[in-house]
Amino acid sequence: MTWLRDVDRWFIDEVLPHRQTFRRQAARLVAPGDVEDLVQEACARTINASHHRDIDNPRAFVLTIMRNLAFERHRRASVVRFEHLADLDAMDIADSAPDQFAILSGHLELKRLIELMDQLPPQPRAVVKMRRIEGMLPKDIAVRLGLSVSTVEKHLAKGLAILAHAMQEAPVKADGVGISRLWQRHRQRSN
């Protein structure tokens, strides 16, 4: 896909797999209505980073930005909820979230993915399936379904938007979690 820059590739592979952690931490830092916005803002700053290849730990990088942003917001806010402030202090960059040592592929369970596909409206589902799974060209899909190419385009956009939304919420599968757990235990012992 030629329209992906290096930073986009890096963002998809290194940052997006941790989206669950970001949401969870954001929920501890701000009011429920602001969670999504805080995560998006932190991600936006991350994808805009000029030196993304130098970031050793993208996950910690995003979490730090999130904490700083939350701190800024709290400072400006007229009413601050105390439990949020407490969390700001407690939240170490090397946080203790359970998936810290898991190597995340960012992949959903296949079963969950199939469920998400099944929940799409019929036409977007058919178009997404033909385009991405069967590899048909948009104009061939248009002929097959008796639609205009622009309508096919709209259905594809709609289907992908619904999927992407759902995936932000869906838990990701932790690949190789067994190995990292072992390593974690090893580290604890050696400390």
Added chain:
Amino acid sequence: MEEAAGWLAALDAGSTTPDAFDQWRAGDPRRAVAFAQIVDALEQVERLRAVHEREPAPPPRVERRQLLRAAALAGGASVAGAFIAVQANARESASTITGERRTIMLDDGTRIHLNTATGISWRIDGTSRSVWLDEGEIRLEVKPRPPGSGAGHPLRLIVAGADIRLEAGIFNVRRQPESVGLLVLSGQAALDGRRMVDAGSLAQVIGKSVSVRPAETIAIARAQSWRNGQLVFEGESLDFVVAEFNRYLDHKIVIADPSLSRIRLGGRFTTTDPADLLTALQASFGIRSVRGDTGAITLTTA
């Protein structure tokens, strides 16, 4: 997210340029994030391919063609600046090559069948729907407008200067070099805002003059059968038959002997293959057909 998905689909369909997209993405890093999330969703869906391909007859993969098209896009991207402004008023279009037929469904539910060598464009917005027939022949199956969206608003059809309003119904329209023929199979049409054409009538527009008369049975049969790839004749001259056939053929049939032109014949033939016609001509009239070096078929007396 919806906006980002729209851009990805547009890039995928080739209906926008990478430059226009880059401009949009550069406008706000949140857009880049949303776009990355869409690409991620897309890549996840692709993993289902492995599951899907266990089914019989896996479909061909098209990565190479996608790459080629992406390269073509990148090559033609220099005019992208003006693109977004133009897009709002752009017409959509569809066409067929010689011998091809296809069916298009417009966003308002109207179905358009395109006959051989036909080009149309259309534009549908909140208040109006317009179709242009640039060349060839179409069958329009016009749906009534859904309630609440300017109900009863006719579809506007523009052919060679003729401005036709179509109510819900079925219409066959053919554009020829000198004239436009509108056959109303059902429903009603208004020509240039005044002349009404009812079901079963054929309107011929030549320049500024319009004639409306009841359509012959054979004209209706012909309008009904091209959709199924069939040509119907009922005693027309060989001249006419060959001309009709040639619309569907890359390698045209040529009548070498003028005396043959006056032969009259009838029958039902398939448009994709002139073999039946040539056999019939040989059997009934002793007309020989010779295929030349260029592929053209020449008809001569035996």
